[in-house]
Amino acid sequence: MLQLFDTAKGSVVPFQPREPGKVSMYVCGPTVYGPPHLGHGRFSLVFDVLRRYLRWSGYEVTYVSNITDIDDKIIDRAKREQRDWREIARRCEEVWYRAMDALGVQRPDHDPHATDYVEQMVALVERLVARGAAYETSDGVYFAAETVDDYGLLARQPLETLKAGARVETIEEKRSPVDFALWKKAKPGEPSWPSPWGEGRPGWHTECVVMSLDILGEDFDLHGGGQDLAFPHHENERAQAVADGRRFARTWVHNGFVEVEGTKMSKSLGNVRNLLDLVEQYDPRAYRLLVLQSHYRSPIDVSDANLRAAEGALDRLDAFARRVAASPAAGAEPDPEALEQFRAAMDDDLQTPAATRLLFDLVRQANAALDAGDVAAAGPRAAAALEIASVLGLELSTGEEDVPEEVRAWVRERDEARAARDWARADALRDRITAAGYVVEDTPTGAVLRRA
RNA sequence: GGCGGCGUGACCGAGUGGCUCAGGUAGCGGCCUGCAAAGCCGUUUACACGGGUUCGAUUCCCGUCGCCGCCUCCA
Numbered sequence: 298m299l300q301l302f303d304t305a306k307g308s309v310v311p312f313q314p315r316e317p318g319k320v321s322m323y324v325c326g327p328t329v330y331g332p333p334h335l336g337h338g339r340f341s342l343v344f345d346v347l348r349r350y351l352r353w354s355g356y357e358v359t360y361v362s363n364i365t366d367i368d369d370k371i372i373d374r375a376k377r378e379q380r381d382w383r384e385i386a387r388r389c390e391e392v393w394y395r396a397m398d399a400l401g402v403q404r405p406d407h408d409p410h411a412t413d414y415v416e417q418m419v420a421l422v423e424r425l426v427a428r429g430a431a432y433e434t435s436d437g438v439y440f441a442a443e444t445v446d447d448y449g450l451l452a453r454q455p456l457e458t459l460k461a462g463a464r465v466e467t468i469e470e471k472r473s474p475v476d477f478a479l480w481k482k483a484k485p486g487e488p489s490w491p492s493p494w495g496e497g498r499p500g501w502h503t504e505c506v507v508m509s510l511d512i513l514g515e516d517f518d519l520h521g522g523g524q525d526l527a528f529p530h531h532e533n534e535r536a537q538a539v540a541d542g543r544r545f546a547r548t549w550v551h552n553g554f555v556e557v558e559g560t561k562m563s564k565s566l567g568n569v570r571n572l573l574d575l576v577e578q579y580d581p582r583a584y585r586l587l588v589l590q591s592h593y594r595s596p597i598d599v600s601d602a603n604l605r606a607a608e609g610a611l612d613r614l615d616a617f618a619r620r621v622a623a624s625p626a627a628g629a630e631p632d633p634e635a636l637e638q639f640r641a642a643m644d645d646d647l648q649t650p651a652a653t654r655l656l657f658d659l660v661r662q663a664n665a666a667l668d669a670g671d672v673a674a675a676g677p678r679a680a681a682a683l684e685i686a687s688v689l690g691l692e693l694s695t696g697e698e699d700v701p702e703e704v705r706a707w708v709r710e711r712d713e714a715r716a717a718r719d720w721a722r723a724d725a726l727r728d729r730i731t732a733a734g735y736v737v738e739d740t741p742t743g744a745v746l747r748r749a
Numbered sequence: 750g751g752c753g754g755c756g757u758g759a760c761c762g763a764g765u766g767g768c769u770c771a772g773g774u775a776g777c778g779g780c781c782u783g784c785a786a787a788g789c790c791g792u793u794u795a796c797a798c799g800g801g802u803u804c805g806a807u808u809c810c811c812g813u814c815g816c817c818g819c820c821u822c823c824a
Contacts, residue, residue: 326824327824328823334824335824369822452752452819459820477821477822501821523824524753524819529820530821530824552824555824556818590773591763594754595754595755596754603760605774606761607774609774616788620787648763648764650762650763651764651772654763658771661789664789665790668788668789720784724784724785727784736785738785739782740786745787747787
């Protein structure tokens with residue numbers, strides 16, 4: 298059975314879905330005001346892997362991830378660039394999905410947009426005001442954090458400490474420094490929606506409450522995001538739901554941070570903080586592998602050296618996939634014991650490092666068996682390795698899909714030359730193929746091509 | 750000030766009170782190969798420092814040093 302670290306409980310607990318066989322998960326998505334960065338990539342990959350694993354485990358998964366398409370940062374950028382804020386949001390959303398697609402992150406089943414839920418948000422804020430959990434000020438409506446008994450649960454700090462640590466540039470009308478905006482009254486020229494408190498826009502923390510409950514219903518299974526969202530964002534979502542008398546997420550899962558070695562990194566390749574740059578400069582799967590190789594709650598350091606190493610490892614996996622596909626070991630049933638080990642690793646709070654180790658062990662074992670001509674031993678291990686890779690979202694390349702006909706012809710010529718033991722000619726042809734960007738591998742069944 | 754995390758071999762990065770265990774990348778040596786590629790095998794005193802607990806600590810406790818994150822809108 299799957300065990301996950303629940304931030305609210307502060308420990309690893311058995312994952313028990315609301316409804317047997319079904320999992321409802323909500324993962325906080327991006328605010329669309331700029332290109333996605335490495336942090337977005339990490340949480341997307343982490344929860345993509347969790348989702349794929351749950352599916353593979355037999356759960357029917359509903360995956361919701363929102364798009365925050367109205368926010369101060371969007372408005373600021375619109376002002377600065379003299380553009381329409383909606384256009385910025387729309388463009389950024391396109392870029393977001395382009396990056397996600399490149400990373401192999403499956404699209405959410407639902408991607409609610411904040412602007413489609415403003416009415417429901419207003420209704421929630423009204424209820425909170427009516428219950429005395431929120432109050433109006435000259436610039437908006439604020440949530441009174443002290444009305445929630447266990448406020449600070451996700452921050453894992455008591456309310457008093459949070460208040461003591463709060464930064465002081467707060468509005469004087471706020472009753473407590475930890476209170477946060479549910480509704481912001483519009484200044485002239487700002488996008489706005491009608492409300493009982495006048496024209497304005499929702500605060501950030503409210504949308505996720507409304508959208509998650511609307512789509513997934515009360516007591517949904519899992520709420521996820523980056524560690525930095527635990528407080529204040531998730532804390533504040535939860536506070537609203539609790540004050541509204543609703544049951545909120547059963548389990549809270551947060552992934553660790555991405556660290557980019559400032560100077561070193563920027564020196565070697567000029568600040569790859571942007572996800573799009575990363576997927577252009579490296580095999581996009583390299584980031585996924587990097588994420589898999591450390592535990593989701595640990596920090597990861599994304600550096601040129603790390604990404605290159607991951608690319609090297611992917612070459613190995615691709616070569617393996619090619620070799621298996623071309624061998625008689627292809628198509629075997631996966632070794633059940635290996636899959637059991639995989640399951641054990643993943644069930645233990647998603648120990649993807651152990652899972653990837655298993656993957657590489659299986660690859661080595663299967664390769665050795667193939668070397669020895671032991672198809673019976675190679676098949677099940679190879680199949681298990683390929684299945685594990687697939688569950689982790691690592692799509693391996695077996696193919697020489699789009700090799701130009703010209704290059705194929707050289708390969709055929711080279712095979713003939715080799716058959717005639719004309720090594721000089723064979724080597725000349727290989728040079729030509731190499732120059733065209735391909736690598737030839739001679740196998741017992743003929744030459745195999747791949748991209749360099 | 751409060752809370753939390755981290756410091757592992759050339760590099761990255763898991764993990765554990767004692768049982769050669771990681772794994773990946775790179776280098777080197779070997780096998781295989783016409784030569785390669787791919788693959789396999791082998792390979793470099795590893796666990797920040799100082800104490801303590803213990804028969805025994807990289808793993809537990811205390812301290813020191815260093816790095817990092819969160820504490821109102823940043824995944």
